[in-house]
Amino acid sequence: MGDDILNRGLEGIRVAETRLSDIDGEAGELTIGGYSVDELARNATYEESVFLLFHDRLPSPDELDEFRADLAGQRTIGDEVRAVLRRAADEDKPAMDALRMGAAAANLGAGAEDPEADARRVIAVFPTIVATYWRYREGEAPVEPREDLRHAANYLYMLTGEEPDDPAVRGLETYLNTVVDHGLNASTFTARTVVSTESDVVSAATAAVGALKGPLHGGAPGPVLDMLRTVHERGDPEAFVREKLDAGERLMGFGHRVYRVRDPRAAVLSAAASEFYEDAGDTEFFESVKAFEDVAVDLLAEHKPDRRLDTNVEFYTAALLDGVGIPKELFTACFAVSRVGGWTAHALEQLGDNRLIRPLSTYVGDHDRSWTPVVER
Ligand code: COA
Numbered sequence: 001m002g003d004d005i006l007n008r009g010l011e012g013i014r015v016a017e018t019r020l021s022d023i024d025g026e027a028g029e030l031t032i033g034g035y036s037v038d039e040l041a042r043n044a045t046y047e048e049s050v051f052l053l054f055h056d057r058l059p060s061p062d063e064l065d066e067f068r069a070d071l072a073g074q075r076t077i078g079d080e081v082r083a084v085l086r087r088a089a090d091e092d093k094p095a096m097d098a099l100r101m102g103a104a105a106a107n108l109g110a111g112a113e114d115p116e117a118d119a120r121r122v123i124a125v126f127p128t129i130v131a132t133y134w135r136y137r138e139g140e141a142p143v144e145p146r147e148d149l150r151h152a153a154n155y156l157y158m159l160t161g162e163e164p165d166d167p168a169v170r171g172l173e174t175y176l177n178t179v180v181d182h183g184l185n186a187s188t189f190t191a192r193t194v195v196s197t198e199s200d201v202v203s204a205a206t207a208a209v210g211a212l213k214g215p216l217h218g219g220a221p222g223p224v225l226d227m228l229r230t231v232h233e234r235g236d237p238e239a240f241v242r243e244k245l246d247a248g249e250r251l252m253g254f255g256h257r258v259y260r261v262r263d264p265r266a267a268v269l270s271a272a273a274s275e276f277y278e279d280a281g282d283t284e285f286f287e288s289v290k291a292f293e294d295v296a297v298d299l300l301a302e303h304k305p306d307r308r309l310d311t312n313v314e315f316y317t318a319a320l321l322d323g324v325g326i327p328k329e330l331f332t333a334c335f336a337v338s339r340v341g342g343w344t345a346h347a348l349e350q351l352g353d354n355r356l357i358r359p360l361s362t363y364v365g366d367h368d369r370s371w372t373p374v375v376e377r
Contacts, residue, residue: 006362015357016192019056020345021181028261032181041177041268046151046341047071049177050123053345054116067120068150074124075145075154081105082132082142089136095333096213102129103209107202115351118201119344126340127151130333131158137329152176155337160325167279171324174272178265179313179335181342183258187211191343192350196357204347205340212339218332224253224318225328232288237295245303251296253315262310269316276323289319 007013022031030037033052040049047068051059059067084105088098106125107118132142135158143158152173156164164172181188190211191204212218231237244251256263270290277286293311300309317331326334 004360004362010189010359015189016184016350017353018184018346018349020053020342020349021183023183023258025256025258026260028259028264030182030264032177037178037264038268041174041272044173044177046173046176046180046338049180050341050345053181053341054119054348069147070120071124071151072145072147072149072154074121075128075147077102077106077125077128077132081129085129085133086136089133094213095130095133095330096209096218096336098133099126099129099333099336100206100209100213102133103202103206115195115201115348119205119348122202122205122344123340124151126337127155128158130330130337131155134159134327134330156325159330164325167276168324171272171276171320172326175269175317175320175324175334176338178268178272179317179338181339181345186214186217187339188343188346191347193357195347195350196354198351198354201344201347205343208339208343209336212332212336218335221253221314221318221321221331221335222328224314225322225331227252228285228289228292228318231292232285237288237292238299240292241296241299245299251300251309253318254296254300254311255309256312259310259312260308263312265313266311266316269313269320273316273320273323276320280323286319286323289316 020033023029032040032049033056035052040052044052048058048064051064051067081102084101085098088101103122103126106129107121128145135142140161143161145154145158149157149163150169150173153164153169156168156172184192187208191208194204194207195201227240231240234240241251273286273289277283293315297310303309317335318328321331321334322328
């Protein structure tokens, strides 16, 4: 065993330079492509966010039209992909399994010759895969994508078969912009590692779906929604939180590895959810969500005085996505529909200045064993 320091989980290790996003965990600030997450999320369309990540600047009107049209023209999937998604739905597989299989199958023919073209195709097709799977799950026929709708609007349209209204599109688009990139998280690192072997962007995105699926990453918005609904129906958030903490359980939607203050994405999504529920004239549920947050933050401070546990992105993701009509079974897949923009941008950045990612491990096994033939064991 050498003298090298062992860094489990690579904490504190920097392995790339990036222009894509910057997290200040102490100040609670997130910058994406040079803009604060708040500025980007409120103003951008999802297409503009992705263009920004790919080109480090906003598109001109003509460039935006071309970019939008290119994505919109590549949304369809073939019968063989539908067959895979139908099978996943029939077998009751989670949406993330369907997305992993669909992402691989839908990109037959993509290669490493034009990585940005591959990236655009992957981004274009993710919502179609998720929506098609969901329609099968619901026993409904898939809805063909529409080229005249923006990325976010078309996604909602394919899920429901109905043209969504503006508040729902705006709510979903704010979500997609807010979570599009977030430093070198596990799935993004996975994407960079895959292309660092000079593999291709489709493989990088497919592997990243696998990394995002795990509960330590893809997160807790489904359980958060269950919790919020229970508290809304039962009332008495204080009793609920005390019960959980006394039982030694963690409160979903609170705490973060990097942020020591409120996750800045929680603020953006809270404002978006507030606007959405007000527009819908249905503020009762959202009022109880906000009241729950206040109670929970105070009780968590009492519970862990040495460790600031504040609201994370998952808390208001649950309230917002539920409001705009995304079923909770699709929350993690919806995260992937956004984050694929970040994954592919990181893959392109890595390819632009590549160094094979190849860390070391510390061997803790035996040396010098002598072989025992099978009959003597
Ligand atoms: N509720 C109650 N206690 C919590 C907590 C929560 N949400 N998050 C952390 N803690 C406690 C831990 O139990 C631990 O206490 P201990 O020292 O007595 O064991 C202490 O705070 C430190 O926790 P630690 O596991 O070191 O934090 P982490 O940085 O590894 O974890 C999370 C970050 C997000 C995994 C963690 O906060 C969590 O599990 N949150 C709930 C799940 C969630 O919302 N996930 C989505 C994240 S975006």
